[in-house]
Amino acid sequence: RKLKVLDKKRQAEEALRQWIQKTPAERENLLxxxxxxxxxxxxxxxxxxxxxxxxESFINGPELVQFALTILNFxxxxxxxxVVAQLQKLLDKYANYDVSIDKEVFVAMLKEYRTKVDKAYLPDLYQTIDTLYGGNEQMYVDTLYAHSELTSPRGLKRFLERDTTFHMIDDPAVSLGIDLIVKLFDMRSQMAEASDNIEKDEREFNAxxxxxxxxRNFYPDANSTMRLSFGTIGSYSPYDGADYGYYTTVKGIFEKVKEHSGDPDFAVQPEVLSLLSSGDFGRYADTKGDMNVCFISNNDITGGNSGSAMFNGKGELLGLAFDGNWEAMSSDIVFEPDVQRCIGVDVRYMLFIIEKFGKASHLIQELKIE
Structure with missing residues (x-):
């Protein structure tokens, strides 16, 4: 919002719209x-x-539906x-299965789904509910669970002991699963058709x-190719009163661990904390005896970049890119070099962890470290 991305895109679209209207040859093809x-x-x-x-309502919703879908994909x-391993995995799911709770969840999901989507996306089970049960979801669910073999391990055993799998759909839960799969494939087909049309139109739009x-120069389409980006290491100020330096040190690790105590996202192995607290960083220390951990640059970064090598102008490895700052989340749409940053882990910290924590000094000996 701060970068006015939507406004800029609308302006570009309006400019193209006017150009098409004013250009007869374009108007005929692109109207x-x-x-x-x-x-x-x-x-x-x-x-x-x-x-x-x-x-949310069906595929990952009521467990009875999940049992039925598992059987259909078995x-x-x-x-x-x-087969034995798959059966055991299925049976294990019954350990904490509560039919009454599952029925309650199913009724709630049926009502919620009906109110949230257009009727075109309702599976056939809703027609069954409306015609045979007067629109009463509770009556439908009660009948479904009362007649399905899949509500208990014993029933599942009886179900699987039948002569053939031809009669699988006789179970109402399995029949329901088929209904849901049909509707899901139908929606996926609609999604694919719309996406194909959009892809075609966007090619025409860009052309x-x-x-x-x-x-004007335009970026080439570099998808599925090797590519390099360039940038400069530097600090940034996302808003008034905030100024972030271009690197962090070991001190920041201890600050985060303390500030977010109990949060697994900030948990650090005790062995690592012990190594860092010793302050014995050896050749990986800076001139003040501290050790850098991460740094930021104005390189562009996108999904899939994690682990990309970051080199200086001499081709020397500085670190590995692994994330972007909060302000960089819109960079796939518009890149703002003043506030968008790529976050990399410093190679010195990486080497320290490999040598001291990983005890892999033999790997360090194979490297040329300057």
Missing amino acids: HLMSSLELNYKDRKEVNRAMSYFG DFEAEQKQ AMRRMYAD
Whole structure:
């Protein structure tokens, strides 16, 4: 919001829209472009929202549904030891299974899903609820659980001992699972269709932008290729009164451990804390006897960059990129070099951990360290 990303994108879109209207050759080919993008963005947003609720309400919701889906995906023709292992894993899920709680959850999820999504995304079970149970979810759930074999390990055993798997769908929970799978595939198909249309339209959009700004340089599409980015190590000030230096030291580790005591995200092994508290950093220490841990630069960073090597101008390894600062979360959309930073772990700290904590001095001996 601070970078006004949405406003900038809207301005660029409006500029392209006007250019298309003023350029006869473009108007003939691209008049449909904006409306097509808007329609498919809307369709994808709706189905994506429905799929999110679908997953929470059914796929990851009532355990009876999960039992049924497990049965439907069960590989009965696998090797015997694999079948036994899968069966045991399924049986283990019954250890803490409470039918009454599961029924209560199912009723709540059925009601919630109906109120949150368009009726086009309702699976056929809702038609069953409306026509056979007068729209009463509780009556439907009570009947379902009363007639399914999958509500207990004993029932599951009876279910699996039948002559063939042909009669699997006779169980109402398994039949329900099939209904849900059909609806899920239907929504995924809608999502794929909208995404394909968007991809096609965005190619036309970007091509039109390049024609409109023919004298401007554009970044190439470097997806699925090796690429390098360059930047400068430096501090930054995200807002008035805040100034973050360009590196952190061991002292910061102890401060974080103390400040966030009990938080597993900030837990450090006692052995590491003991090594760091000794202050014996050897050749990895700076001129003041301290040791750097992390540093920041204005390199661009994106998902999948974690572990990327960071070199100086001489080709010497400085560290590994592993994160971006909070202000850099929008960098995939717009990059602001004044506040967006790439966070790297200092190679000296890495070597210290390898040598002292990992006790892998033989690896250190293979390296050229300056």
